[in-house]
Amino acid sequence: MPKTTLSVSAIKEGTVIDHIPAGCASRIISLLHLTSQQKQVTVGFNLPSKSMKRKDLLKVEGREITEQEGNRIAVLAPKATIVIIKNYTIVKKYIAKTPKEIQNVFVCPHPQCITNHEQAETRFAVSTHGIHLSLRCVYCERTYQDSDIREYC
Amino acid sequence: MAQPFTLKNIISIADFSKQDILTILKTAREIQQGKISLRLLEGVLMATCFFEASTRTRLSFEAAIKRMGGDVIGFADAAVTSTKKGETLADSIKIIGQYVDGIIIRHPLDGSARLASCATDKPVINAGDGSNQHPTQTLLDLYTIKESQKKLDELTIVFAGDLKYGRTVHSLAQALTHFNVRLYFVAPPSLQLPPHIADDVKGRQIKFSFHDSLDGVLQKADVVYMTRMQAERFSDTNEYMRVKNMYELKAEDLKGVKKNLAILHPLPRVAEVHTSVDTTPHAWYFRQANNGVVVRQALLAHVFGKL
Numbered sequence: 295m296p297k298t299t300l301s302v303s304a305i306k307e308g309t310v311i312d313h314i315p316a317g318c319a320s321r322i323i324s325l326l327h328l329t330s331q332q333k334q335v336t337v338g339f340n341l342p343s344k345s346m347k348r349k350d351l352l353k354v355e356g357r358e359i360t361e362q363e364g365n366r367i368a369v370l371a372p373k374a375t376i377v378i379i380k381n382y383t384i385v386k387k388y389i390a391k392t393p394k395e396i397q398n399v400f401v402c403p404h405p406q407c408i409t410n411h412e413q414a415e416t417r418f419a420v421s422t423h424g425i426h427l428s429l430r431c432v433y434c435e436r437t438y439q440d441s442d443i444r445e446y447c
Numbered sequence: 448m449a450q451p452f453t454l455k456n457i458i459s460i461a462d463f464s465k466q467d468i469l470t471i472l473k474t475a476r477e478i479q480q481g482k483i484s485l486r487l488l489e490g491v492l493m494a495t496c497f498f499e500a501s502t503r504t505r506l507s508f509e510a511a512i513k514r515m516g517g518d519v520i521g522f523a524d525a526a527v528t529s530t531k532k533g534e535t536l537a538d539s540i541k542i543i544g545q546y547v548d549g550i551i552i553r554h555p556l557d558g559s560a561r562l563a564s565c566a567t568d569k570p571v572i573n574a575g576d577g578s579n580q581h582p583t584q585t586l587l588d589l590y591t592i593k594e595s596q597k598k599l600d601e602l603t604i605v606f607a608g609d610l611k612y613g614r615t616v617h618s619l620a621q622a623l624t625h626f627n628v629r630l631y632f633v634a635p636p637s638l639q640l641p642p643h644i645a646d647d648v649k650g651r652q653i654k655f656s657f658h659d660s661l662d663g664v665l666q667k668a669d670v671v672y673m674t675r676m677q678a679e680r681f682s683d684t685n686e687y688m689r690v691k692n693m694y695e696l697k698a699e700d701l702k703g704v705k706k707n708l709a710i711l712h713p714l715p716r717v718a719e720v721h722t723s724v725d726t727t728p729h730a731w732y733f734r735q736a737n738n739g740v741v742v743r744q745a746l747l748a749h750v751f752g753k754l
């Protein structure tokens with residue numbers, strides 16, 4: 295297998311999330327609750343990138359990000375590359391796909407939305423407008439940009 | 448042969464196809480003309496669950512059910528239910544759904560009707576969820592437009608008043624995007640149409656424009672949809688008084704308007720439509736309120752698959 299040229303040191307087992315828009319890595323950490331599982335997480339902020347000028351990068355030691363989790367990432371980082379590593383070699387590499395609907399990932403920003411008052415799975419319909427995503431709450435029907443989302447379930 | 452009506456729950460006007468809308472309007476017309484048997488809901492028991500009081504909407508639904516031979520139980524305000532004891536909406540609806548054949552819900556929170564429809568397998572009809580949707584109001588607005596103009600296409604429709612918080616305006620504007628219409632939105636800048644609704648309208652290739660006065664717009668209109676301007680939306684009382692007077696429609700303002708102009712208002716009105724308009728042929732708002740019953744009858748008949 296070819297060696298990857300990541301500017302943070304290689305990991306033995308786990309996941310590398312590459313091509314995250316600069317500044318978005320910390321939001322992905324909250325989204326996937328990466329710090330709550332006592333796994334080693336390495337973050338690279340504002341790394342140089344050919345395709346994006348500046349990017350963020352995340353390495354999670356000892357945890358394989360599932361495809362479903364990968365697709366959630368796509369809402370914040372539409373071009374993120376997810377690389378699964380076992381024994382220092384890449385076993386799987388894919389670009390996150392934006393799902394049509396995203397369930398129980400974000401808290402609806404509308405305070406009067408029923409999902410903020412009852413225990414209910416949040417559901418957002420996702421649509422893409424160029425590089426921007428819009429998220430429409432299935433319940434209160436308000437539409438948000440990905441940047442409006444501040445809290446994760 | 449009309450296409451079958453497929454919606455089981457009536458939660459949002461956004462769920463309706465153009466055909467669904469036309470089917471309901473056609474049936475409502477036939478009910479009004481006495482062409483359809485009225486006993487279609489015989490043996491059907493409905494619950495009106497009003498977690499927020501709205502006497503007019505509740506009575507309109509109850510009249511629709513009883514006029515079709517159905518029966519209805521329910522409550523008029525959340526103070527009498529176990530929600531006050533902390534029961535969740537989902538639990539309340541799940542249990543009530545076991546007693547009845549369908550639920551009509553009004554609730555102060557946005558999205559509550561959608562949540563309710565997920566908690567039961569019985570049909571759920573939204574009678575207003577917070578500031579979000581009130582689909583039967585939208586259907587009766589469309590019905591009244593069609594009744595007054597004999598068509599829904601090639602119309603110039605003016606919305607005036609509080610377009611920011613006016614839920615009926617948002618849903619009606621969304622529904623009208625199914626038709627070939629020209630829309631004018633007339634409001635003080637602080638109460639103009641929210642961008643997400645404007646985006647919906649824009650996305651459907653509908654021609655529209657924003658204005659801060661009815662001057663010059665009124666004469667173009669086939670329909671003017673007036674809404675209530677609420678004092679609590681303004682931080683400054685002087686500003687409220689100024690705006691309120693600017694948007695008050697009097698009989699004398701109607702010189703030079705089109706002969707077919709219909710003025711609609713979801714009622715109750717405060718000062719937006721002066722009583723001097725009531726006796727002009729342009730006053731359609733009482734007729735509009737009256738149409739609520741036949742439109743709800745038509746909707747119930749289709750939801751229960753009786754047509």
Ligand SMILES: [Zn+2]
Nearest residue numbers: 402407431434
């Ligand atoms: Zn919401």
